[in-house]
Amino acid sequence: MSAPMQPRAPATTRTDPxxxxxxxxxxxSAGAILxxxxxxxxxxYAVWAAFHPSEYTTRFALNAPLTLDNFARAWAAAPFAxxxxxxxxxxxxxxxxxxxxxxxxxxxxxxxxxxxRDLAFALILAQLMIMPDALIVENYRxxxxxxxxxxIPAIALPYVASAFGIFLLRQTFKTVPKELDDAxxxxxxxxLQVLMKVYVPLAKxxxxxxxxxxxxxxxxxxxxxxxxxxxxxxxxxTVGLQVFSSSDQGIDWAVICxxxxxxxxxxxxxxxxxxxxxxxSFMRAGIK
Amino acid sequence: xxxxxxxxxxxWLLLLPAMACLALFTHWxxxxxxxxxxxxxxxxxxxxxxxxxxxxxxxxxxxxFWKALTNNLWYALGTIPTSIAxxxxxxxxxxxxxxxxxxxxxxYFTPTILPMIAVANIWLFFFTPQYGLFEQLxxxxxxxxxxxxxxxxxxxxxxxxxxIWKEAGFFMIFYLAALQAIPPSLGEAAAIEGASRWxxxxxxxxxxxxxxxxxxxxxxxxxxxRLIDHIVVMTRGGPDNATTLLLFYIYxxxxxxxDTAYAATLTCVLLALLALVAFVQYGWLExxxxxx
Numbered sequence: 001m002s003a004p005m006q007p008r009a010p011a012t013t014r015t016d017p018x019x020x021x022x023x024x025x026x027x028x029s030a031g032a033i034l035x036x037x038x039x040x041x042x043x044x045y046a047v048w049a050a051f052h053p054s055e056y057t058t059r060f061a062l063n064a065p066l067t068l069d070n071f072a073r074a075w076a077a078a079p080f081a082x083x084x085x086x087x088x089x090x091x092x093x094x095x096x097x098x099x100x101x102x103x104x105x106x107x108x109x110x111x112x113x114x115x116x117r118d119l120a121f122a123l124i125l126a127q128l129m130i131m132p133d134a135l136i137v138e139n140y141r142x143x144x145x146x147x148x149x150x151x152i153p154a155i156a157l158p159y160v161a162s163a164f165g166i167f168l169l170r171q172t173f174k175t176v177p178k179e180l181d182d183a184x185x186x187x188x189x190x191x192l193q194v195l196m197k198v199y200v201p202l203a204k205x206x207x208x209x210x211x212x213x214x215x216x217x218x219x220x221x222x223x224x225x226x227x228x229x230x231x232x233x234x235x236x237x238t239v240g241l242q243v244f245s246s247s248d249q250g251i252d253w254a255v256i257c258x259x260x261x262x263x264x265x266x267x268x269x270x271x272x273x274x275x276x277x278x279x280x281s282f283m284r285a286g287i288k
Numbered sequence: 289x290x291x292x293x294x295x296x297x298x299x300w301l302l303l304l305p306a307m308a309c310l311a312l313f314t315h316w317x318x319x320x321x322x323x324x325x326x327x328x329x330x331x332x333x334x335x336x337x338x339x340x341x342x343x344x345x346x347x348x349x350x351x352x353f354w355k356a357l358t359n360n361l362w363y364a365l366g367t368i369p370t371s372i373a374x375x376x377x378x379x380x381x382x383x384x385x386x387x388x389x390x391x392x393x394x395x396y397f398t399p400t401i402l403p404m405i406a407v408a409n410i411w412l413f414f415f416t417p418q419y420g421l422f423e424q425l426x427x428x429x430x431x432x433x434x435x436x437x438x439x440x441x442x443x444x445x446x447x448x449x450x451x452i453w454k455e456a457g458f459f460m461i462f463y464l465a466a467l468q469a470i471p472p473s474l475g476e477a478a479a480i481e482g483a484s485r486w487x488x489x490x491x492x493x494x495x496x497x498x499x500x501x502x503x504x505x506x507x508x509x510x511x512x513x514r515l516i517d518h519i520v521v522m523t524r525g526g527p528d529n530a531t532t533l534l535l536f537y538i539y540x541x542x543x544x545x546x547d548t549a550y551a552a553t554l555t556c557v558l559l560a561l562l563a564l565v566a567f568v569q570y571g572w573l574e575x576x577x578x579x580x
Contacts, residue, residue, distance in 0.1 A: 016472060017479035018488055019384055029387040035378070036395035039457065042410040043398060045421065049413075058424070105306035114292065114299035120307065127314045129566045133514050133535065134558050137542040137551040138317030138324075161309035191298065220403035222517040223535075227543055238405045242521060245409050253413050260406040271401050275394055278401070282458070283465040 049257035057253045070258035074244070077255070079232050080262065083240035090152050090225075090236050091218045095211055097160035102210075105161075106169030107195050111181065121170075127163035136227055143228060154228045155236065159218065165210050172206040173199050209281035219267055237263045318559060324552035336549065343553040353554065355529045356537040359444060363533055364512035366448035367455070372504055374456040376497075379463030380489075393464075396457035404454060408518035411450045412437070415522070437523055440530040447531050450518050455511055459504045466500040467493065502569070509565050513558060534558050 020028055049057045050071065056064040074080070108114075109121055132139065139158050140149070148154040176199055184194045200207075222238040229235045235243070241263045245256045261268075271278050325343050330336040347353050382393045399407065414421040415436040422436060436446045470493060478488045516536045519525060525532035525540065532540070535558065542551035 016475050018475050018485050020485075025384070025386065028381060028384060032378075032381040032386050032392050033388060035381075036392040039453065040395045040398060042407055042414065042453075043402070045414075046410050101306040101309065104302045108299045108302035112295055112299040112302070114296040116296070117299060120300075120303055123315065124306070124310060127310060129510070129562045130314055130318055130559060131510065131514060131562075132313060134538075134555060134562065135314070135317040135321065136539065137548055137555055138320045139313055140542070141320075141548070142312065142317065157309070158313040161306040161313070163310070166306060216401050220401075220405070222403070222405045223520070223539065226520070227539070238403050241403075241409075242405055246521075256409055256413075260409050264402050264406050267401050267403075268398075271398070272394075275390075279393070279397060279461060282397075282400070282461045 046257045046261055049254050050261050052254065054252060054254040057257075070254045071262060074255050074259040074262060078240060078244040078259070080237075080240065080259070082232055083235055083237045083263075086152060086234060086240075087219060087236040087238075090155055091215050093152065094156045094159050094218050095214050097156070098162045098165050098214060099207065099211070101161050102165035102169050103195070103200065105166045106173055107199060109166070110170045110173035111199075124161075124163045124166055127161075128167075132158040133223060136224060139224075140227060150229050150231055150234050152234055155225045155234070158224065162214070165214070168206055168210055169203060172203045176202050208277070212278055212281040216267055321552040321555040321559065324549055325556045327549055329547050329549040339549075343549055346550065347553055347557070352529055352532065352537065356532045356534050357557075359529075359531065360513065360533045362444060363448060363451070364509065366445070367451045367512055367515075368505070368508040370448075371452045371456045372459060372501065372508060374452065375459030375504065376463050378456065378460040379467055382460070382464060383467045396460055398457065399454045400458040400461075404515070404517040405521060407454070408450065408521035411446075411453075411518065412522050415446050438527055440527055443523055443527060443530045447519060447522065450522070451511070451515055454515070454518075455508065459508070462500050462504055463497060466497050470496055506565070506569055510562070513562065534561075 019025075048060070051066050051068070052064045053067055053069065105124070109117060109124075135158070143149050143154045143157065148157070180198050180202075181194055184198050189197065220238060221236075222242070225236050225239045226242065229239060232240075241259055244259055324336070326338060326340060327336040328334075328339045328342070378396050382389060382396070386392065417423060417435045417438065420436075423434070426434065434442060436442050474492055474496075475488065478492055483491070513533075513535060516533055516539075519531055519533065519536050523531040525536050534554065538551050538554045538558065541547050541554060
């Protein structure tokens with residue numbers, strides 16, 4: 001839980017003897033940029049196709065006219081507004097529950113010494129391997145018994161307790177100095193007050209990091225929502241996009257590309273604006 | 289009441305909400321899959337009954353199961369080493385003072401935040417026969433036309449390429465963080481000793497990156513079983529099951545054929561494979577990796 005990304009700016013006084021210079025650096029840059037071009041090619045192509053009339057979908061002419069028509073047609077052809085709302089409700093619901101449940105559990109695991117703690121921790125960590133995706137069949141049966149199939153809570157429920165989140169918060173809480181905890185207790189704070197006033201504020205970077213990872217994961221999640229929803233009222237964007245591009249459109253690639261960009265746009269714009277935070281969050285979430 | 293008893297009650301009360309959800313949606317379904325794999329699929333007039341190992345016998349005799357398992361093995365072999373090697377290469381490049389470094393880093397990372405389902409649509413177009421992008425490229429060189437996704441020989445490769453593209457940039461981030469955490473004094477010391485850059489990488493940087501490699505490896509292995517979104521869009525397991533992976537087959541058996549008992553049996557195989565991964569990680573790799 002350390003080493004946020006410092007793009008080596010403070011270390012300018014020391015020079016890395018292995019940093020390439022001259023020709024090797026030029027070659028390396030060329031290789032890196034070539035790979036980067038390949039990596040953005042799908043996205044770049046989607047932008048091209050979405051903003052040009054369909055006759056230019058496979059013809060790359062510099063004088064091709066720009067248009068927003070594809071977006072308008074995609075927006076009119078499927079209830080994307082509803083899908084956006086569903087996804088928004090879904091990721092918010094999941095995040096809120098994950099944070100509340102994770103905070104309580106992580107606090108217990110990090111700072112309480114009690115009977116069965118290690119067993120509980122092992123049971124929680126089991127989810128890192130047995131991910132919800134592997135249990136689609138049984139989870140569907142459970143939700144059918146609860147009469148929740150085809151609702152937004154049904155998509156959220158298998159994910160609201162996240163072993164990853166609990167683990168991450170536990171590691172962070174463990175770094176909080178015990179003296180702060182003791183001091184708050186001497187002042188007469190209850191355990192829950194200590195948690196809210198001491199631990200939660202100090203773990204803010206972890207909350208932000210985990211929040212970004214969680215939101216982008218569940219914004220993009222597809223298989224489980226596909227299984228558990230079958231109506232416009234519950235479908236998130238990913239499933240809506242799949243229904244749209246597989247049935248309604250035939251092969252009008254320009255419109256499909258427009259719809260594709262539309263569904264990814266909020267995350268993509270967020271990423272471009274807060275690139276450093278995103279990258280740092282993913283890094284922070286990975287370093288244990 | 290003793291102090292420890294109070295702490296135990298407090299502790300479990302705090303854990304209760306998370307544990308209840310985990311029990312309901314992780315522990316219980318895992319156990320239920322196991323139990324159900326020994327029963328028949330309930331039908332309208334016939335409730336499930338105990339059938340012993342029948343489902344497992346059916347599975348062993350099922351050519352599609354073996355096809356899915358072999359495909360999954362190739363998928364894992366195709367995606368894991370390549371994406372990790374690419375991730376390491378990307379991280380080393382982006383860690384140097386190359387031209388347009390932050391833009392290059394952004395380009396590598398972008399696939400991570402795009403929905404797989406959305407980019408699969410774009411890749412689908414790239415692979416389309418006649419006017420897809422790959423087709424136009426091969427056409428430029430006068431090569432014959434290939435139906436990348438429609439041919440049994442190439443469909444799985446196409447799926448593998450998309451998976452590598454999706455996850456390499458994600459893994460790069462972890463290598464980048466680890467590279468930047470290596471103290472600069474090590475490089476200076478190695479340079480004084482006269483080590484070449486390759487020797488420094490192989491003898492110093494790469495061993496120090498081992499914990500990261502392990503972390504990335506575990507993620508890559510899990511992804512090899514989990515990452516099937518693009519298959520739903522691009523091939524639906526076809527042609528002739530050439531791209532059916534284990535989880536996709538579970539999805540098909542469970543939700544297209546509604547043979548829940550057989551799907552539970554397949555789930556048990558998937559869980560056993562994941563348990564094996566966990567076992568290898570904690571029992572063997574972990575001991576060999578740290579601080580050697």
